Amino acid sequence: MKKLLTVAALFLIVAFSFSAIKVWFSWEGEDLFRSLAEEFEKETGIKVEVSYVRETEKKLMTTARASSKFLPDLVLIKSDNLMSVIDYLQPVSGDYLLRLSDKSKEAFTYEGRVYALPFYFDVGGVILYNKDIINIPANPTFEELVEIANNAGLKRGFLVPIYGTYFYLVFYRTFNHNRFVLDKNFTFKDEATRKTLNFYIKLFHEIKNLPLDRKGLTSAFMRGESGIVMIGSFMIPVMKEKNINVDIVDVPYIETAGEYLSANLDYKGFVVPRGKLSEEVKKFLEFLSRESIQEEFCRKMYKFPSNKVAFETLKSYDKMFEKIYEYSKYARPLPVTKLTAPFYEAVRTMLSGLTSGEENIEKLTDAAEKVINQWR
Numbered sequence: 001m002k003k004l005l006t007v008a009a010l011f012l013i014v015a016f017s018f019s020a021i022k023v024w025f026s027w028e029g030e031d032l033f034r035s036l037a038e039e040f041e042k043e044t045g046i047k048v049e050v051s052y053v054r055e056t057e058k059k060l061m062t063t064a065r066a067s068s069k070f071l072p073d074l075v076l077i078k079s080d081n082l083m084s085v086i087d088y089l090q091p092v093s094g095d096y097l098l099r100l101s102d103k104s105k106e107a108f109t110y111e112g113r114v115y116a117l118p119f120y121f122d123v124g125g126v127i128l129y130n131k132d133i134i135n136i137p138a139n140p141t142f143e144e145l146v147e148i149a150n151n152a153g154l155k156r157g158f159l160v161p162i163y164g165t166y167f168y169l170v171f172y173r174t175f176n177h178n179r180f181v182l183d184k185n186f187t188f189k190d191e192a193t194r195k196t197l198n199f200y201i202k203l204f205h206e207i208k209n210l211p212l213d214r215k216g217l218t219s220a221f222m223r224g225e226s227g228i229v230m231i232g233s234f235m236i237p238v239m240k241e242k243n244i245n246v247d248i249v250d251v252p253y254i255e256t257a258g259e260y261l262s263a264n265l266d267y268k269g270f271v272v273p274r275g276k277l278s279e280e281v282k283k284f285l286e287f288l289s290r291e292s293i294q295e296e297f298c299r300k301m302y303k304f305p306s307n308k309v310a311f312e313t314l315k316s317y318d319k320m321f322e323k324i325y326e327y328s329k330y331a332r333p334l335p336v337t338k339l340t341a342p343f344y345e346a347v348r349t350m351l352s353g354l355t356s357g358e359e360n361i362e363k364l365t366d367a368a369e370k371v372i373n374q375w376r
Contacts, residue, residue, distance in 0.1 A: 020047040021284055022072035026056045027268060028234060029301045036297060040287050046280050057081040064088040064273065071273040073281050079107035079267040080334035082115060083341065089115050090274045094282065096289040104306035107267040107333035116269030117285045118306035120298050123233040123327050125170040125263030127249040134227025142252040142261065149228045150208050157208035159217040159229040162200045163355055165347045166264065167230070172196045173262040173332060174254055182335040182343055184376050188350070188368040194361055197350075199256055201359050232266065233324060236302045248323040251330060263331040267306070304328070342375035 025033055030052050037048035053059050056075050061084065063070050077085065091113040097105060104118035127145070129136050134152050136145070149158035161167045173180045176192035187193075204210065214231070221229040222242060228249070239246045251260050270288065272281060287293060294305035295313060304324055305311050315325035335343065346368040353364045 020049045021074065021280055023048060023050045023270075024053040024056050024059070024072045024075045025050050026053055026076050028237070029297060029303070032297055032300055036288075036293055039293075040284060043287070044283060046283065048284065057085050060085050060088060060271075060273065068273070068275060071276065073276045073278070074270045074272060074284070076119070076268055077116070077271055078334075079116070079118075079269060079336065080340060082108055082110065082271070082336050083338060085271070086110060086115060088273055089271050090277055091115055092117060092272055092277070092285060094286065096286045099289050099291070099308065100306045101308050101311065103265055103328075103333055104267055104269075107265065107336065108269050108271075110336055116271045117288055118267050118269040119288060120268055120294065120301075120303040120305055122266045122268075122303065123263050123324055123331060124166055124266045125230060125261060125331070126233045126236075126324065126327055127228065127230050127252065127261075128221075128236070128239070128246045129228045129249055130221070130224065131245045131247050133224055136228070136247075136249055139250045140252060142254040143256070145228055145249065145252060146203070146206055149226060150206070152227055154224070154226055155209060156220055156226040157206075157210065159221055159226045159231075160203060160207060160210065161214050161217055161230060162203055162210070163351050164214050165344045165351065168196070168347050168351065169334070170261065170263055171199060171254075171257075174259050175199065175257045177259055178262045178330065178332065180332065180335065182337045182339050184339075186339065186343070186372070188346065188365040188372070193365060195257070197354070197361050197364060199254075200354060202256075204354070233302065233304070236320060248320060248327075250323065251326050260330045261327075263327050265328065265331045265333045267333060269306070339372065339375060342372045346371035 023037070030050070034050050037050055041047050057077050060075050092115065097114060100118055104121065105114050108114055108116035108118055133154065134148070136148065140148065146158045169180065172192060175195045217229055218231060218235065220226055222239065222244060236246065253260050270285065289307060291307050291310045294307040295310040297303065298305045298310065299314060299317060302320060305314065314321045316322065349371050350364045350368040353367055358364060
C-alpha cells in the first residue's frame with residue numbers, strides 16, 4: 001500500500017511539474033495568442049499560461065541573472081535582440097523548422113544554430129499613403145514620391161525617417177545592392193555608406209518640413225499633415241482602427257541607387273531559456289509552426305507568417321498582403337552578430353551628427369568608425 005501511495009505521489013509531482021507552459025508575450029495580438037493557447041490546451045491537455053511583458057529581452061536578462069527558477073518556458077523576442085540574450089538560451093531543432101522560410105530561420109541563427117521558433121514578421125520600411133488626401137500612381141520611384149508629396153499642397157512632404165537607426169539599414173542595403181555583412185571587416189568607409197549619407201543629405205534639403213523622429217512622423221501622418229509615410233507595417237491595423245484610408249505604395253525603385261528599396265524583415269520568435277526545452281514545450285513549438293495557426297494569427301493582425309505555405313496563401317488574401325509579399329522579395333532580416341549593438345550605436349552617432357548640421361562625410365564616418373572599433 002505504501003509503495004502504491006509513493007508511486008501515486010510521484011505521479012502527481014511529475015504531473016504538477018508540467019502543469020503549464022509559461023509564456024512571456026509582447027507586442028500586438030495578445031488576446032488572439034491567448035485563444036491559440038486555449039486551442040492547444042484543448043488539443044493536447046497541456047495548459048499554457050500567457051503573461052504580457054514589455055521589453056521581454058530586458059526582463060529575460062534580469063530574471064536569468066537573479067534566478068533561473070523564475071524564468072518562463074518561452075519568450076517572444078525581436079530577432080535583432082537575439083544577441084543580447086543568447087547566453088541564456090538554448091537552440092531549438094525539429095522537423096517543424098522545415099515548414100518555415102529560410103529568411104525567418106536566418107533571422108534567429110547564430111553560428112549555425114537556430115535559437116527561436118520564428119512566428120511572424122513585420123516589415124520596416126513599407127510606404128503607406130492616405131488615399132483620401134493624395135493620389136499615387138502605380139510603380140512610382142522614390143524620387144517621384146518626394147516630388148508628389150512636396151507638391152500635394154499639404155503642410156509636410158514625404159515623411160521619411162532618415163534619422164532613425166533602424167531605417168538607416170534599409171537605405172544602406174539598397175545602395176549596397178542588397179548586401180550587408182556585419183563582421184570584423186565591416187567599415188563605414190565604403191562607397192555604399194558615402195552614397196547613403198549623400199542621399200540622406202539630399203533628402204533633408206528636399207523634403208518639406210520633415211520631423212526628425214519616428215513618433216513625430218507617425219503623428220504628422222495621422223493628423224493629415226502629409227499623405228505619404230515610410231513606417232513599419234505594424235501600423236497598418238492601427239491606422240485602420242483610426243479610420244485612415246491607407247494603402248501601400250508599390251515597392252519603389254530608388255533611381256540614385258539603381259535598386260528597389262530593401263526593407264527590413266523584423267521577425268518575432270519564441271526563444272527557450274536554458275533548461276526549459278521540455279517535451280511539452282517542443283509540442284507547443286510544433287503547434288505554433290503550423291500553417292493554420294500562423295495564418296489565423298497573421299490574417300487578423302496584418303502580420304506576416306514565417307510558415308512558407310501560410311505566407312504563400314495570405315499573399316492572395318487582400319491587396320495589403322499582396323504588396324507586402326512584393327516588399328519581402330527585396331527585404332532582408334536584421335543582422336544577428338556580436339557587432340549588431342555596436343553597429344546601431346555607431347549609426348546613431350553618425351546620424352546625430354547629421355541632425356546637428358554636420359554634412360562632411362569624412363567627419364561623420366570617422367565618428368562611426370571610432371565607435372565600432374571599440375568592439376571589434
